[in-house]
Amino acid sequence: MESALQSIWFFLWGLLWAVFFMTDGFDLGIGTLLPFLGKNDTEKRLMINSIGPLWDGNEVWLITAGGVTFAAFPTVYAFMFSSLYTPLMLILFALIIRGVSFEFRGKIESEAWKKLWDTCIFISSAAPAILFGVAFANIFQGLPFDQNGYHGNLIYLLNPYGLLGGVLFLMLFLVHGALWLTIRTPGALQARADAAANNLWFVLTGVAVLFLGATYVYTPIYANYLSRPVLFVVPLITVIALFGIKFLVMKKQYLKAWFSSAATIVSATFFCIIGLYPNLFPSNVDAIYSLTAHNASASPLTLKIMLVVVLMFIPIVIAYQVWAYVMFSDQLSAEDLAAEEAY
């Protein structure tokens, strides 16, 4: 019973991260694409306003993932975030700057002012995208810690596999973001977003193949799959969804292409989460030090209460977020930008 509860929480934990990457992923992608696709102020504003109503709600998935790590796996929360102190601080500072940039950018009519915040949006979107990838890739391959604590630092995390993870996340988010722009922006910007999605898809696919190979070399992630081959259906979904993106973009079915990209991100995250199970924060010194769903969880009572809370409220959250997404998935126009409240 207790072990089952811990396993349920392990996968809920994975699900929260997956949904965070799926939702805030396209915000980070669009922020990174800002200087490349937005040729003038109107286009930049279209890009920012395409995520204007949604980015804040999306970011709460990160807060919830963090909060749930704290509640369900307090030892992991404590050890993971103090070990990954510097990269996490960098991510947090970036997210802080990104959030205020949207709000501040349009408040003063000045070229230099806007340029400042455009630069901030670019850096503070690209950096978390890469750093999340670096952090998770390092978790997949295990981190250097034993009974005396953590022995790594930021430079250690920037190993080849970690960096490859960073590039993979960035590419996933760029494609995801470009696809959102094809849905919500008009005219030349939409055409450029279409071209970007098409071209970046090749890079993404190349990086994904490399990552899958490197994962076999650097991590024990495939072990769970080899012992239960039926699980290979998850990466299969990823591959189908990935090719679905290309197919649907070529047919100009942008909304469906975006969903295919969302499925790619969620299934790719789950591919790794399943391979990681039951480890949440594995040690590469010796497996006995690894923090797992079973040795690092909260008490059964807390897990039960939190399960009730999550099962009651997350469906409600999804319901009103879907409502908001439906409301704000239409194509933007010049009229929308003229509104006083637009960014």
Next chain:
Amino acid sequence: MDVVLLSRLQFAAATMFHFLFVPLTLGLSVLVAYMETQYVRTGDETYLSMTKFWAKLFLINFAVGVVTGITLEFQFGTNWSRYSAYVGDIFGSLLAIEATTSFFLESTLLGVWIFGWKKLSKKAHAAVMWLVAMAGTLSSIWILLANGWMQHPVGYTLRNGRAELESFAAVVTNKFGILEFFHTVSSAYVLSAFFVMGISAYHLLKKQHIEFFTRSFKIALVFGLASSLFVAISGDTHGVHVSEVQPAKLAAMEAHWETTQRAPIHIFAIPDADSEKNIIEIGSIPGLLSLMSFHDINAEVKGLKDFPKSERPPVMLTFISFRIMVGLGTLFILLTIYGWFKRNRLLESTNYLKVMLFAIPLPYLAIELGWVLAEVGRQPWIVYGLMKTSDAVSPIAGSQVLFSLIGFVVVYGLLGAIGFYLITINAKKGPVLEKHL
């Protein structure tokens, strides 16, 4: 450098900065929702202009408040990992529940509200703002229950080398947290009322947009009067409870050294921790401390000397914070009562308007000092009676914390300066009057 000290400084900087923006979010959302409701009910477009003007200031403030809240969710793990591992079973779940039930609602629906003017019916749009306001308040319940648990831990048992949840019901009905909730939220409403009154006073002094700002001022005045009275009542109740469960904090906030019956309150004193007495005491009223703390003039109040030196909070800071907080709270009641009598002659009451304009920062000071009292007064404990702050930090290098602390000060300093600058210029610019929608 010392990791404990650096981590405490960082947490204080991050939290106090965050709390410069949270109270206005809590209170102004209610006022904006009320103004929009009035617009929907009466069709009077001045109310629509009011909604949009105050919402613009609300949104700049919200942006800085929300982004600086993110770090707080993670700082327990980064800087207080021993604490997190020890109490996460209880404390972590309250934070997770806050995100799931409240913060999602607030963030998602605020986006809908900002961009949904033409997509929703007038009624639905106003209802969304009420939900945003409600979600903010709901958030604060969970956060203050979490803080209340650090102040007065309940519903736990020590097992597996940590505090584990024993009774969820006890944790969510913790009197300490509930009293903190009422006191904090009503203070936030006072702050928001003074913010609206102060900016309205600025424009009324310049004799511009008179109808618009008279109406704004009066709405805020009623809100501020009711809230400042409630702050005092909730503060008194809260104080009695503190006397009961945190006697060391009580003794420090009153600079009360010797255990005595008929304990006095000193209007002014300069406490000295080294010599364990007050160097100066002015205006001591015998029995008042016993009366206020235990509602009995003869009650015995334990003095600081009866606590081991290692378990006494920093007395000077606690004492001063409490004095200034109470003084300002009293001032807010007087200012709003005075305003009530002047409410139909605001334009002529230029001196009162000037005072109200310059009073804008005072509730900010009061509310920050309230938190200094709550948190510094709890020292040396991070969880009162259960875990010391010095045992709670992460085993990380001081240099890491030093760099992030510098980062916090620089980044937050810039953001705060820009945020308040933008609020100021937009407040001075005044409203865009709605012709039609």
